[in-house]
Amino acid sequence: MRDKIVMVTGANSGMGLATSTELARRGARVIMVCRSEERGKIAIEEAMRQSGSQNMELLIGDLGDLDSIRRLAAEYKSRYQVLDVLINNAGVVSLKRKLTKHGFEMQLGINHLGHFLLTKLLLDRLMLADQGRIVNVSSGAYKVGKIHVNDPTLKKRYNIAKGYAQSKLANILFTKQMAVKLIGTRVTANCLHPGAVVTNLGVDRNTGFGKRVYTLLRPFFLSPEQGSQSALYLATAPEISEVSGEYFYRQKIQTLTPRANNMEDAQWLWDWSEKQVGL
Template sequence: MKDKTVIITGANSGMGLASSAELARQGAYVIMACRNKERGQQALEQAKQISGSNRLELAICDLQSLDSVREFAAWFKERYPVLDVLLNNAGIMSLKRQITPHGFEAHMGINHLGHFLLTSLLMEPLKAAEQGRIVNVSSGAYKIGKIHYEDITLERGYNAAKAYAQSKLANILFTKELARRLASTQVTANCLHPGAVATSIGVDRATGFGKSVMAMLRPFFLTPEQGAATAIYLATSEEVAEQSGQYFYKKKPQRLSARADDPEQARKLWVWSEQQVGYKVPL
């Protein structure tokens, strides 16, 4: 990874922080994309300390805001002609139904649409890389997921599992269609299930609700470093240089459910996503 340029979203804690430190340790230049400047600065110092590298940089990118995503992408492209790895790691899981400033249900808006727009806007520097890699962090929760086009903001019968699973299924369908559209390029797109990882994903950002539950369950979960292992593998390993459109768990490709492996559903989600973010992807 020496001198490779990497962007990691949600890099201020958990697997994002672990991935930032490890990829910097391996010689990459890492842009830690975080929504909160103060927490991001703390994470930057921590990643430098863990990795023994100063080749890390903080940048602000709030995935719930399409304007913030556009500003970050423009900032990056002004400074860096090449992007070797885009690790779409950020994610939320909220017990309460929340709506983003653009009117999206928060899981779909942050976990999928924010990353959809970010990836689309960074296509030029990804294609300029010797071998660009897009790595999307999904979850085994996709198996209970469905894209509820008839009630996409989940006004009727909201629950956290339904919302989270919908967004994680979207991550996989996005990866499949992205890989199909990138087939004639040197850019690959893969996704993964990190396992049950002890992170702050289920903790309410504003109130801290959920911290005590997570602390109690922590001994039964993987560490962020263990959870990040497959994402790091997909970002770095020569073994997967030719693989694209796959879903990995424990560094191995997995069979997907019929719903997640449906090309027509992947195309439908892509078109819907373009409409929602107001950007026609040049692919």
Template sequence: MEHKIMMVTGANSGMGLATTIALARQGAKVVMVCRSEERGQSALREAIASSGSGEIELMQCDLGSLRSIRSFAADFKSRYDHLDVLINNAGVVSLKRETTSDGFEVMMGVNHLGHFLLTNLLLGPLKRAEQGRIVVVSSGAHKIGKIRWEDPHLTKGYTAWTGYAQSKLANILFTKELAVRLKGTAVTVNALHPGAVGTQIGVDRNTGFGKSVLAMLRPFFLTPAQGAETAVYLATSGNVSCATGEYFYRKKIAPVSARAKDKELAAKFWDWSAGEVGLQPSETE
């Protein structure tokens, strides 16, 4: 993994931090993508101490802001000519309906649309790598998800579970369609279910709501390091160098829902996503 440049979104805690540490221990140069400078700096210190690596860099990006994502991608491309691995790990769960700065329902906005734009903006560097890899952290929750075309940002009848499941289905539809579009290149893209991991994803950062429930259930969860194992495997293993457009669980290809296998749905959803973020063809070069 030496001299490989790898990027992890949502790297300041949980699986993102565990993934960063695991990759750095293998000798990779890791770019930690974090929304908060303060939390990012704290995580950076922890990652360096835990991995013993000096090849870890913090870069700030808010995946809930299209403007921030475009600024971040331009900054990254001014520093690096290629990117070997992009791990789209960041995710949110919102108990009440919230929106991003661009007006998207926050789970659709961060879990899917933010990563959709970021990935497309970094396709140039990924294609310039010897073998670029894109790893998308999804969830088994995708199996009950559906794209609510009549109201994709859930302005009516919002529930956290409905929004989360929709965003996780979105991750897999994105993976499937991107694999089709990357055919003939050296870039692969795969999604994964990390298992039930005890992270802060469902805890309200402002009020702390959810911490007591998390503490009670933690003994039944995987640790962040255990949850990160499949993402690290997809980023580094030679066994999956030719795998693309797949969904993994416990380092093995796993079945997906009928909706997640729908090629027409994936193509239609790609076009919708591109329209939402205002993606221009020139931006993917």
């Protein structure tokens, strides 16, 4: 990965931190995107220590805030001409229905829309890479998801499974539609399920609620380092340089359920997302 520049979102915790550390260890310049400067600084120090690389930079960006994403993309573009790999990893899961700054249901807003805007804004830099890659971290939870075209921000009958699964299905449909748009270019877009991994996902930072569940399940779950293998594979493997629009688990292409192969929904989501983010 020497001479390659990789951006990782949600880089201060869980798989984002593990992915950033390993890519730095393999010689890439790693741009760690975090929403909190404080948590980001602690994480980048840890990543530098563990990887033995100083070739890392912290950029601040909140994926739940479209203005912040625009600032983040502008800052990146003012410093770098090329982006080799964008790993859209940041994610949230929420028991209660919460909204982003611009009024989107939080999981769709952060997990999908924030990354949709970031990717679109950085696409010209990815196009300038020898072989640009977009890696979207989805989840097997997509299987119970549905795109609620009449109520995408889930004003009616919200529940956590409905919200999280819709956002992770959106990651896949975005990947597939993006891959169609990228035909004829050197840029690929793929997505993945990392497995069940012990991270901070769903853990309440103030109360610690959720930690105990992971403690109980730890023997059955992967570590963040193990969980990051799929993203690392999609970001680096030479043999998939021409593979695009696919969903991977354990480094293998997986067959998707009909809803995740529904290109009408993918087109609808793309058009809706463009409108929401003002593109």
